[in-house]
Amino acid sequence: MLGAIIGDIAGSRFEWNNHRSKEFDLFGNDDIARDACFRTDDSVMTIAVADAIMKIGTDDEPAFKEELIDSMHKFGRADMDAGYGGHFYRWLLHKEREPYNSFGNGSAMRCAPAGWAAESLEDAIRIGRLTAEVTHNHPEGIKGAECTAAAIYLARTGSSKEEIKLYIENNYYPDAFKKSIAEIRPTYEFNETCQETVPQALVAFIESTDFEDSIKTAVSVGGDSDTLACITGAVAEAFYGIPQDIAEKALQYLEGEELEVTKKFVSRFCCYK
Ligand SMILES: [Mg+2]
Incomplete structure (x- = not known):
């Protein structure tokens, strides 16, 4: 899940100021760039999912969803400007408890813990679906989370990129890999839907050469940079692991309970092979 947060x-400093190139330092190489980076809603909601999984598990599905709603309200309302x-x-804001049929990319951006807590591929898909359903119960919203959680599970359990790619094409997005990042980049625009974010994020992962390169490739696409890089990073972490120096720098952007939950979840679930 730390890959998603990284x-x-x-990506945070490029969301409204796209940078369509892989030439940049991950967190900036000077004080101004470093300060321009921050954790956004993608991290906050990923942490909320992780906390609910650790608190109650996912076996009792209705109870897990209630816990997740509480967790999303708690972490989300602590910083409404994320x-x-x-x-x-x-x-x-209204502490709603009903889903609103969203197919926004929010379901995919927050589901990384599902891929790590799962005990099988089917379990990853099931937990991914549960994390989506509390708000993003539109079929495309569910699909985005299921596919991302499945890709994370496959990546962390030794599947090759070719196997992950085939699985995604056969089960979720048949056309996902028809275009390369170089072909996507020139015309890609800001898009908050799962169906126009998840496939592109997965192409960035498949084309990447290592963890850092995956994040830079995702940012270079433009659009909703932090969310694209969040989804790419979630899968890339499961495939490559995360270099220690990058992990340490990223943790400096978290504080309080968000930091605690992240460290706890990573030490409990995220062991790189
Ligand atoms: Mg964001």
Whole structure:
């Protein structure tokens, strides 16, 4: 899950100021760039999912969803300026408990813990679905989370990139890999939907050469940079692991309970092979 958070932090300074190149330092190489990076809603909601999984597990599905709603309300309302989309902001603000049929990329950006806590591929898909359903119960919203959680599970249990790619094409996005990043980049625009974010994020992972390169490739696409890099980073972490220096720098952007939950989840679930 730290891979998702790193992608979010690295992409944060480019969300409204796209950088369509892989030439940049992950967190900036000077004080101004470093300070321009911050954790956004992608990290906050990923942490909320991790906390609910650790608190109650996912076996009792209705109970897990209630816990997750509470967790998302708690972490989300602690910082209403983290960058939430309009519908989700209202859902948080009014402490709503019903889903609103969203197919926004929020379901995919927060589901990394599902891929790590799962005990099988089917379990990853099931937990991914549960994490989506509390708000993003539109079929595309569920699909984005299921596919991301499945890719993380496959990556962390030794599947090759070719196997992961085939699995995604056969089960979720048949056309995902028809275009390369170089072909996507020139015309890609800001898009908050799962179906126009998840496939592109997965192409960035497949084309990457290592963890850092995966984040830079995702940012270079443009668009919703922090969320694209968050999804790419979540899968890349499971495939490559995370270099220690990058992990340490990223943790400096978290504090309080968000930091505690992240460290606890990583030490409990995220062991790189
Ligand atoms: Mg964000």
